[in-house]
Amino acid sequence: MRPSIDQIWDWLGEVPDPEIPAISLVDLGIIRDVGFDGDTCVVTVTPTYSGCPATSVINMEIEAALREQGLEKIELKRQLSPAWTTDWVSDAGREKLEKYGIAPPQPAGGPEKCPICASTNLELLSQFGSTPCKAQWRCKDCLEPFDYFKCI
Amino acid sequence: MADALFESLLRLGDNALILGHRVSEWCGHAPVLEEDIALANTALDLLGQTNLWLEYAGEVEGKGRSADDLAFLRDAWDFRNVLLVELPNGDFGQTILRQYLYDQFNLMNLEALKGSTDTRVSEIAEKAAKEAAYHVERSRGTVVGLGDGTEESHRRMQDALNILYPYALELFITDEVDAEMAKAGIIPDPKSLEDTYLAAVGATISEATLELPQAHFGHRGSGRDGRMHTEHLGHILTQMQWLQRAYPGQSW
Known part of the structure; x- marks a missing residue:
């Protein structure tokens, strides 16, 4: 069947x-x-x-x-x-990414907020990260580096 | 027609393959970890693009050769890449400048290829153009940062530009293969991209406070038809192909 x-x-x-x-x-x-x-x-x-x-x-x-x-x-x-395109990442997927500590893709090209403390005081460390789909950012408030899911 | 398309696909694939291999030589050696990761990821994208171009080249040729066969079992004179991509890495600045000179062309070429009359070519270009746009954003920014940086970084970038700029001009040396592809609407004549390319590069170089050297491509042949390669290509192949040469048919 x-x-x-x-x-x-x-x-x-x-x-x-x-x-x-x-x-x-x-x-x-x-x-x-x-x-x-x-x-x-x-x-x-x-x-x-x-x-x-x-x-x-x-x-x-x-x-x-x-x-x-x-x-x-x-x-x-x-x-x-x-x-x-990262537009195809589902809403559920975006939520799961953020919970996991990866900032979901944003049309503006950078993360909206730190996935750990939600601060918007952020800086780019590297345009590339641990996998082809990610970039490295850092939160200037909690000082934690985090992955950002690149928007393409 | 099939012959010209095969040649053109090799040109696209070999540029990505040889540059991808060159850039991957930095893996574990870059000045800082972030740059190491960036270079390795760029190399990875280029090898992915290589796979798409050479896979199609093998199908067009119709002799049953896979992308791997084309990458690992051809000799130096069979390669169709421009000389720019086979040049040694030099220092980090030279690597980044070469990357920019290629990325800028690659992006413009891929954007034009999206309108190809050959569906497969336009689909590959659509995928690869997104990656190339990201590459040029980074390599351009780094060229500007290093050119307009310290006295030493400025000097090194100017030295690199003096060496590399003449090689970039080879991208626009065309032949009957290009003419046939352009006529069929499959691949644009590289000459049609020359003015916008030179304008974009000129703007970047000026923002980087560097000076474009008086230059022309001085070699008597081009890598694009395989009649001319530098002595460096053979050395790359001894590294890149040794496993398939030492253990023919070996697989993971």
Whole structure:
């Protein structure tokens, strides 16, 4: 018996991002489509950054999660266009990021507030961070450095 | 047509590959941790872009070569990158200036490629342009900061500019491959980007309080058709390709 498309989205919503496990792949906005081609489950995934080393791990984890639910025929498709944007990070995902200590992306290009003490007195340390999708900032009040999810 | 497209995709992919490799040489050696991370991330983006271009190049060629085959199993004369990207890193200032000279071109080129009549090319460009915009923001800012910095950083940036600027002009040396691609609307003629590029670079250099040298690209051939490479490319390949050369077909 074939599971419903909604059911598959729910399962994928439980798969954590390998580098930022606080949010799921669905929260991150990289799952573009789920469907069936005959009896093959087709999941369309868009990369965050073209060189992100997590991409192949993400594909493996999607496949593993769906196999665990009993799906046998799975096809993963890569979709480059429209290019991934941080606008696709869900509201739930943004909340989870902030709780985890990562400032969520802002259209203004920098974090809105310190994810630890909520101060707005901030400075940029480096335009790049521990993963391709993050930059390093510091709070000038609580003095803690923190990750900012870059807006692209 | 397929031959010209293959050549052009190699030009795009090889520029990103060789510069990505050069920049990755800084990993663990940059002056401060933040710069080390920034350089490594820039290299990573470039290698990601390489993968997209060379994967498509392999498909267009139709001989079953993968992006990895093209990256690791070709010889120096098969590479189609400009000489700028294969030059040694020099000091940190020289690395950043080379990065800026390339980033500025890469961004303009990718923005133009978004309008390519070839869907695959336009999709790759759409993805890569976002990354390139971020790169140029950083490399441009760092060039200005170092040029308009201390006496020593200013001197080093001027020295770097004197060495690198003539190489940047190679980006606009064109041939029949470029003409064919431009005619088909697949890849813009690099010459069409020259004026805006020179204006943007000129503005950055002036903001950095540096002076553009009188320059022309002095080599008698171009890396873009593989007839000319510096002696440095072979040395890069001995590092980059040694594993596949020593253990053919080895995989993770």
